[in-house]
Amino acid sequence: MDLEQTVGAAETLLKPFTVGAPSREVSRIDVVIRRADLPAAVKALVDARWGYLAAITGLDHPWPKPKPGAKPAEPPAEPVGPIEDRLEALYQFVNGALVATLRVSVTYHDARVPSICSIIPSATLYERELHEMFGIIVEGTPDTGRLLLPDDWPDHTYPLRKSFKGLNRAV
Amino acid sequence: MRIGAMLGDISRSLFKRPVTERYPFERKAAPERLRGQLTFDPAKCTGCKICVRDCPANGIEIMVVDKVAKRFVMRFHTDRCTYCAQCVVSCNFDALGMSHEQWELAALSKEAFLVSFGREEDIQALLNQVTCKPGAAPVVPVAPATT
Amino acid sequence: MNIELPPLVALLLFPGGLFLLSAGTVYEWADRKLVARFQNRIGPRWFQPVADVVKLLAKEEIVPDGVNPVLFHGLPVVALVGTLTAALYVPMAGIAPSYSFTGDLIVTLYLLSLMTLSMGLAGANTLDRFSLIGANRALTQLFSYEAPFLMALLGPAIAAGSWQISQVDAYAQGHWWLVLTQPVGFLVALVGLMGKLELPPFDSPEAETEIVAGPMTEYSGRGWALFRIGRDVELLVGLTLMAAFYLGGLANPIEFMLKTGGLLLVTAALQSLFCRLRIDQTVGMWWRIGILLALAQLFLLVFMR
């Protein structure tokens, strides 16, 4: 299968869930999907045996500091794209040379995504990492124990968020 | 399927010299490209400090005494350096290099990890400045000569 | 050679006591050095085993929670005493055994097993999981090699018609080397000795990549040092026994050194040649092959007589 065919296959599979497609490189397609559609979209890829899950990447898009004088804008109600004041989870699937990314945006106060472990069991390591590093709660992942952070790490402190500037701990 | 497939190796080794290098007693010459201690040529330096900016380990300090007269003092922390040579690449004027002769940099005291380059009197002047400030790191003037 | 020594000297200085301890460390060094050379390494310097023991003796001995302290301190002593006593019945250093009686072969073999038994009990005494698994494996292995090893050593005894080590030794000196007439028994006995000493490839009871140090995991300081010296002495006694039985007896110290040294060379080569056997493979090998070979030779000997 050449690259164009692979791209075509992925686009067809993900068509029903696509909300937006922000960027496109030669070897990369990005598809923005709604949070609720995530398991269905992943299942569509897995059932068609389209590649494998390479990584789940978390991103933090903090609200930019308002310019002096300007009124801070209101965040939009429905998260649909890689917009600001959002956490984003990128589900990166790889097939040959192509990387297909499912992008899911969540707000800080409702940072939860459904687990895909029932479809891809080995995703649990990535999901636990996502939870620990970004505080995106993955609902239904089998094990929620600490994977990477120390046992005495404070709760609700997520090191890869931009707001994290280090722990103030008395040694 | 056979038993003892490495019989040839072990029987030959019994009559061979061990390959273990007896390091402190026998020294092999270091390869020419080895990245050892940083060297500094104040005559070529312009004081642009790109090396300081690009150093991933904060291992270089450059103090400008007099830019026109090419009087610079470079302080190099051998213990912080990762020996990546990014500074050598970043330097547009070939003022920095890495020695393949001075690479046995382990020492028993922290003072030996700080090497200063530059004119003697400039280093002394800076040394006096620094020691006036309480809590500042001590400066050791000249690079220790290792053979 | 037959020298009369005062009992106290024989027990404490030579050939017992001090001589055994120092010779044991020398043999351990030789073993490590040979394995190192087989692997193209330099290996330790001559004083390394002594330095290890001295260092261990000087260290704090940590008694873990939940052990029976009497057993914890007593078992290393029992192990060492067992091997030291066993040494008195073998022609150590080519000199006729200090003590000898009919049937001392059996006593010696059981004294040698005391070492493994103590290690197994020492491992089972602690609560440590590695120790427990190690003890389990050590005792399992004990039961697998013990019978073939015993039978293999009975071969020369039957040929000599005596259960006394000194007489078997004397018989071996006067005849062809038994390794030529009983090669199967020699092989089984040699491999059995390696199993007894838990040398690779039979080191699964203390496989460091799986269970750290096996039964010895919780031992430190003095107890560990005693076990180590005990192991060294056992190596020495085992080699002496093998040389006396199968390599034409031990008539004088020079013969002793040459023959045990040669045996050590072979065991070191065997140690470096193989991948560690899993415990089920070890047991399977002994019960499927080892015991059959030993039995076959025993029957042959009995019928030949």
Next chain:
Amino acid sequence: MDTQQEPRKTFVVPIGPQHPALKEPGHFEITVDGEIVTAATVRLGYVHRGIEKGVEQRNWAQAMYMLERICGICSHVHATAYALGVEALAGVQAPPRAQAIRVLVAELERVHSHLLWLGVAAHEGGFDTLFMYSWRDREMIMDVLEGLTGNRVNYSCNVLGGVKFDVDDTQADAIRRAVDFLEPRTHHYLKVVTTDETLIGRTRNVGKMTFLEAETLGTVGPTARASGVPRDIRVDSPYAAYPDFPVKTITATAGDLEAKFVVRIQELFESYRVIREILDKLPAGDLAVRVKPRVPPGETVSRVEAPRGELFYFLKSAGGPNPDRVKVRTPSLCNWGSVLATAPGHKLADVPMLIAGIDPCFSCNDRLVTVRRRSSAETWTWAKLRQYGIEYYR
């Protein structure tokens, strides 16, 4: 021992965080029934150094050296993945000679990594002789890399936009000599691992993973290829100079430990071939192009084939002097699942080899220590423990 009221207690053997089988800290809890493994879990993070956060505070040039230090064995591929990604974001391309030198160092690194793995795996199985010999021969490659790059580990061969040094004739000769020495040795090791009875007893039909399992568990690299899954980024998505110097994917079908040995050793021959080819046909040209200190905003994915499998980098730039986000997914993370899935049913003695079979990679940091004295258990910090030690021996 069992009572009717109490459920059967499980016997858990901890492997790690400090354990002779693991040269780096990781923690496995192996539940055993006698010698048979019934379950396995993993706890990682003893090595978590916050590198992904750390690079956000460094500039683009500095970040590369930090990323290079993720792994001491496959440091070059990390730097290459990052450099390729940054170059893609900045819209520049390293010159062909630089790309070829990157591939050359990458293949040399693969050789040293696979030989290292061969030794480690043999050591886990208690075959120390093979361990010593393979590491002795690996020393040749280490010397070559030292002569070529100046460092034995963390070669720092890349800069953004190219490489730091050239390969001249003396270097090329030294590399050819080393490869000529290693090739017959590698044939010998292949023969040892496929014929030695005791080693086969420990590897054949141990840790068997079918094609389907390997695919669904998302394994990568030699772990996947040993089960017949042809995943190799050098072939699937050639990067750097791999379009000009193609490699062949080595696969095996058995999926057991022996297949992992064979796949890795046969990959060595492929690496030797590529190394020779690059030395013969090294393109002429510059060594580096300039990359501006500020990288235009954008996102990219950079994938390279590390010795352990696919290395996945996601880079995001916000247009500043620092990276905005660098996500690193190392191959080991993909392969953990395969250990946990295949371990149950095996013997405890096989577990270290199963863990070693995927060639795992952790690293190390300071931890808290719990000291029990008689009855009271308390948690001590490293500093307190150190102080206790100083006072004890005073």
